[in-house]
Amino acid sequence: MSALAARVPDLLRKRAFRRYWTALSVSLVGDQISLIAIPLVAVLVLDADAAEMGLLKTAELLPALLLSLPAGAWIDGRSGRRRIMVAADLLRAVLVLSLPVAYALDALTLTQLYAVAFAIGAFTVLFDICNATVFVSLVPKDRFVAGNSLLNGSRAMAFVGGPGVGGLLVQLLAAPLALLADALTFLCSAVMLARIAPAEPPPAPPAKGYATEGLRWALRHPTMRAMFAASGTVQFFNLMFHTLFVLYATTELGLGAGALGVILGSGAIGGVIGAAVTGRVVSGVGIGPTILLGFAGFTVPLLLVPLAGGPGPLIITLLFLAEFLSSVGLMLLDISSGSLLAALMPDSLRSRVTGASRTVNYGFRPLGALAGGALGTVLGLRPTLWIATAGATLCFVWLLPSPVPRLRVLPEAAINQEPPPVPDPVDPPPRPAPVRRPGSPGDSVGTACRIKRGGRRKRDM
The missing domain is CATH 1.20.1250.20 (MFS general substrate transporter like domains)
Known part of the structure; x- marks a missing residue:
């Protein structure tokens, strides 16, 4: 016991x-x-x-x-x-x-x-x-x-x-x-x-632009911006895929309800395994590489679906592997990215940033579903599934130049960290002081004026 x-x-x-x-x-x-x-x-x-x-x-x-x-x-x-x-x-x-x-x-x-x-x-x-x-x-x-x-x-x-x-x-x-x-x-x-x-954080007092402040904060933050873009890309193409998957599996691949149930069940088992191993993966390679691995593990195996063909057992095996491996990758992605986003969001903006994240995620879903239906009608099911599965891997375009691949641990000071302030474009940068030769007339007066102007500018900022 x-x-x-x-x-x-x-x-x-x-x-x-x-x-x-x-x-x-x-x-x-x-x-x-x-x-x-x-x-x-x-x-x-x-x-x-x-x-x-x-x-x-x-x-x-x-x-x-x-x-x-x-x-x-x-x-x-x-x-x-x-x-x-x-x-x-x-x-x-x-x-x-x-x-x-x-x-x-x-x-x-x-x-x-x-x-x-x-x-x-x-x-x-x-x-x-x-x-x-x-x-x-x-x-x-x-x-x-x-x-x-x-x-x-x-x-x-x-x-x-x-x-x-x-x-x-x-x-x-x-x-x-x-x-x-x-x-x-x-x-x-x-x-x-x-x-x-x-012990919840205190409520944030409302101010001008309060409702959209979470979205604006996320778009200014380089890590959050990259994660939002990658997530939106995956959501759009993944809904294209899921809109057509059952129709494709039943009409073009000839699978019955029982075979589909086994395939979808393999995804659930893969999710359990993925949830069990994510902690060890994060400890081994770091939070950022785990996020990349999760995006890859979620999107790349689904390329096996439009590739599937041939005898029935081969088709079932390919779809089984696609669903199983993709579900493992999804757990790696959800757990690691959820932990990173939880660490990055300031307490005062947490609900607003979460709301912005949900808007991005769910906003791309109906668009992806509509695109999947339209392209499936015009191009056919298999070509549209190739577009959907290949397009989902484009999430790496947003992540690779971002700070995400270099993150090994959750940022220490990130819970209440704000992104760097954006400089006001109306306020021009201070002009460099003119170079004077030592002992030139007005040197001490010029220095005093420059210090005074600099001090006033600093207070204005």
Whole structure:
């Protein structure tokens, strides 16, 4: 028993973090249940067609795109981010419960489903942005990688077990009633979060340009700017890929649902392994090289997908390797980049920078999906997948000239560090003083005037 206890990660021995980790882990399982149950409600109960399913997906994505920036500004001006997370959990539970209640009363409609999907997405924005501050309030900077590894490990495990649990509940209870389990996960998360009391940073006082200050700060910061650009590039091309992957695998490669399930399951297993080894990789090569390795591991293996062809076993093997290796790379990327961004964000701007990051990430997703659909129609599925998978590797164009490859550890003073101030272009640089020969007339007066002018300029700055 003592040997088993010794293997428990240090962070999980701390009661506050353990409750926080439990809350997020339970919520992640619920997310996977709703990921299956809500679309099945639309298809099996409400007979939604392809256009209506597209509207449902849009309703889920729009809050992150439209609300992340204003939500970040609002949250940075508030104290008690944990309380906001608890309220978001409770409200999401009520929204999810409204669906089986409406189904039981024979009053469920697609309009309600759209509204619930949008509202859940809005409260998820609040929850996730507040979570960025609560995480750094609970986890010391030197444990950021370990903390992110535990959270992403839970996410990978949810990917392994969540869809199976969701599918079983749908089969046993019908799709709307399966959402009762999802509501229960939100309630459990709220209870766990209500039992911690992290020492959060004070709210930031509003000022001119307050709402967009996080985005402007990130764009001025060389590391953040490069990470935003790389992430946006990956999001755009990755959504092109995922828009067409299932259609390509079933129509052009001839795979059935069972084979697809095995392939996607390999991705979940790869995610678990990636979360387990990321800490050792960061210790061995450094945080910056791990980020590069994560971007490469996430994007390069997907080139095997448009390359796939030939006998059925060969196709399945190539897709299996692509999904497995890409998921390992995704965990390396998410854990290392999440730790770096957590260290770089100043406390006073944390929610606003997080909101800007979510806006960039989610803003490129619908654009990538639209581009994938359009190019797939014009060029065909396989050529578009070549463009998508090759284009995703362009993220290195942004990273290689940035400070990221040279980072070995999380920056020591980065948590409250501001980027260098941008010089005011209106204020010209001081003119060089004229060179005078020693003993020339007016030498002492000229020196005194130059010192006086320099002193005044310094005060003006």
